[in-house]
Amino acid sequence: MEKTWNFEEVVKVKGSIPVWHRYTAGAAARSFLALKERGEFLGSRCPECDLVYWPARAFCERCFGPAAEEARVGPGGVLLARTVVHRAPDGRRLEEPVRVGLIALEGADGLFIWKLAPGAYEPGQPVRPVLKPPEERTGSLEDILFFEVEGA
Amino acid sequence: MHPKIAVVGVGWAGFQPQTPGISYKELMFEAATRAYADAGLDPRRDVDSWVSASEDYHEGTSIFDEYIPDQLGAALRPAHTVAADGLHALATGWMLIASGVARVVAVEAHSKASDILSLPEITAFALDPVVERPLGIHPGAIAGLEADLAYSRGAFTREDTARVVVKNKGNALKNPRASFAARLSVEDVLAAEPLATPLTVLDEAPRADAAIVLVLASEDVVKALDVAPVWIRGLGWSQDAPSLETREWEEAVYAREAAKRAYQMAAIKDPATQLDLAEIDDTYSHKELLHMEALGLAAEGEAGYLVAKGYADLDGELPVNPSGGSLGWGNLLEATGLARAMEVVLQLRGEAGAHQVEGCEQGLAMSWRGLPTASGAVAIFGV
């Protein structure tokens, strides 16, 4: 069978996956509510492995036991790495690049990636979050506007 | 003692940024036709089982396994897909034969990335919906942070990673399948358009289309065939925490764990001396260096130095990505690992052409499942 040699005659068919989604937060809900209601970073701890997760989790990925104990973390932390992203989520070039940091929140065992305020950053700097005003918070991570250098 | 299982046929199609006028089915058919011809087998008579690697959102079709059988000769046969990399499919094929349920298995993976209009958004759709996606950034940021962390802790330098790009795109000049071959300097890479600092667009493998089929057979079948078998000596796959929060950021743990299993199976104690070549993930330039260390091809903190002094060059002590790697022939999504496996097989057969590594007897293929995962697989081949 002959392949198409004429580029003008190439047929393409457009389509999509036209569903959208609603996701429950599960155990992380308590972190989001604490953020919204009290501006707190409330994670959870696995008593077996002594690991503190933020946002909170139902289970410990390592020992598979429950990670149900409440544990307060942050809100400050240390910046481990940073990047300036020059692409929008859809891949287009950004006019104003976005700064993002890899942050070790105080008291948490994992790391957290979030936006950084404009400016120059060096690894090792202490950073702290800036939250939305209480009345604008929705109970999601988006209640955190960005992190900025401590004392800035 | 593990059973002896060999690759007895390879076939490919595509390896272009676009494959216009050819559907994914036709691309698969072309690769499968070549692989069966290479093995001297008739799929309708001689192949017992099929494994294909695919992900729904890369195809734009839910339950994509529906559409794999016909063009592989697998209609009304024991065929299934794995939502995984081609090397996981290869491992699955190995297990099917080792378990005794099949003697000949065809393994397929493909990329029709050029059909996808919204790939960065789809990649970001793999992030945790409540904990990670609200950040709303291009997934390349994860690679940028990882590279920045490596530089700031002194694992290797920005120039070291640029040298990976120069090496791989240079090797690609000798590989007719590599669409992104180029002669570049370190300065060219550093001066390129930024993607997510410190990485530039040249540090990232561009996407491409291809289909790859490998035919595996048990030892008794191999004896009856007129082929030069390449034996699968080791297999391993693993993943670190899927969450960005709790995975290890300084080391490619998935590669280390996968390699540990593969080396044990292949009785490899000192990979850097026992392997003659390695085709390893270089979807981002810094990943090749992290992967070299995790795979034990370089000591911790030495991968950058070794690449700089030519150790991993095509004519170096341990050629790494002599084919040009993904930086040379493209990011093939789920097919990337199988493309690496095919490269190693061709090398061990002595059929790699201009990028042939002289006198090789044992080689490694390694894949990473791409952003945002911490998941990978390793296969060791030998003659």
Next chain:
Amino acid sequence: MPRVAVVGAGMTRFVRRAEETGKELAWKAAKAALDSCELTLEKVDAVVLASAPDAFDGVHMKGEYLSDGAGAWRKPLIRSYVGGGSGVFAAIQGWYHVASGLFDTVLVVAEEKMSSAQPHPQGAFLTIFDNMIERPLGPNLLWIFAMEMNAYMTRYGLEKKDIALVAVKNKKNAKDHPAALLGGDITVEDVLNSEVLAWPVQRLDVSPITDGAVAIVMAAEHVAKRLTDKPVWVAGVGWHLDTAYWTDRDLHYPRYVEYAARMAYEMAGIREPRKEIHVVEPYDPFDYKELHHLEGLLLFPPGKAPEAARDGVLDRDGDLPSCPSGGLLGVGNPIAAAGLMKVAEIFWQLRGEAGARQVPGDPRCGLAQAWGDLMQVATVMVLRR
């Protein structure tokens, strides 16, 4: 071939909209399965995972996302995928992981969170159709079932009431299942009077959208014997995938089920399946599918399974109990999890641990089967005590 056993099983309740995330559902089931055989995660060598389309949970590369919930932190994990057939295939995958000699103990997890998909989970099914010549017609998943059911009824001269008995039986059986979403007493008339969705398919012919997870533990013989004095052995496995060109197939008979069954029977040394299999869990997302599958499994001649339903042969205390769990129609249909639930049910039945659902007669051999794609794939596992 080396002997591989199922040594433990656990599952979540099946619910319509789980508050738990998909990871949490997977964790709960996996933990329950490990606890059931007093195993800790560190003793697990590898994990296999099944879950139907990513478009349900709404996560690309769902297998990677779910891996920590499935217990695969720094362990080998592969997610196999054959649509609705995935649940039983996961157990087959667990089998070949162990039978290959590569792993001794494997955790098999199946998860589905269909409720995430909006505006309706059925929307995800639009995208299973051919992207060139079917999706532009706006197809509904019900179309293909309805057309297959019609082809089946037309070929064998069956009536809706012959088929509705299956829905009645399964919902009744599910009353005894602690995980069930939809157990209850309904009548054939209730089915026949329920809302017509896509004739001949009516509301009560169909299993519901469900969230849930199921897990089993599989082990090599030397490990299995240490873990339990009641291992349930995998006697045979089979799977077949038919052509994607489903409109070219005769829909009244599922030949791919027959081929998969023959593969499993040959491995299990079964010559007379109707006599040698004592309890069966055929895939029943729709009531007619159970009958269709019983025929494909060579347990009844083509077109004759409805008679068996009518004569009570398929009842829990009948000669060949079919879906004693309550099946997808009664317990619920979180796609991949529902398939693995069938393997778990056979495991419990053969160990005599099915409680109020226990079939009489001390069954020694059972079969679980799932089905999926465009009426195209069958996965079969034969288990023996």
Next chain:
Amino acid sequence: MSSAERVVPVRGLSDSEFRSVPGTEARVRAEYSWDAGYAMGTFLKGLKEGKILATTCRTCGRTLFPPRAFCEECFRPTDGWKEVGPTGHVYTFSICYVSWDMRRLAVPEIPAVIRLDGASPGMGILHLLGEVDPSRVEVGMKVQAVFRPPEERRGAITDVLHFRPVS
């Protein structure tokens, strides 16, 4: 231990709870432009010209429909093209009262598998029936393709509006 002890609880939510508990929503842009390829591309272009095309395999002698570039039985490339239809018969059908996202339809749709005259026995295609009273549709009914007017055709399966009974 009874099986009940291995069933662990989860919390099922009502629809309103489901929408009010903490969580997120996402509408991913998952868009594609699939290469139809040389077999399906030729078929779609044929529709624009009012033709229904099938491919042929010289080895098994079958006329394959929907058309493909390969014969899945013989595992070889197909050899040529043959026009089939526009008449055929209904192999099976449904009368569907709900849309793909489960909304109730005002007018039911009648999807059917139509086996086209000229294709090998058993070869059919999914499409809709039209210009027919749903109660009169039956298996085996002779039908024919109704094309859109030439100026409305786009080289898509929807260039065939539906199949209607042959009068």
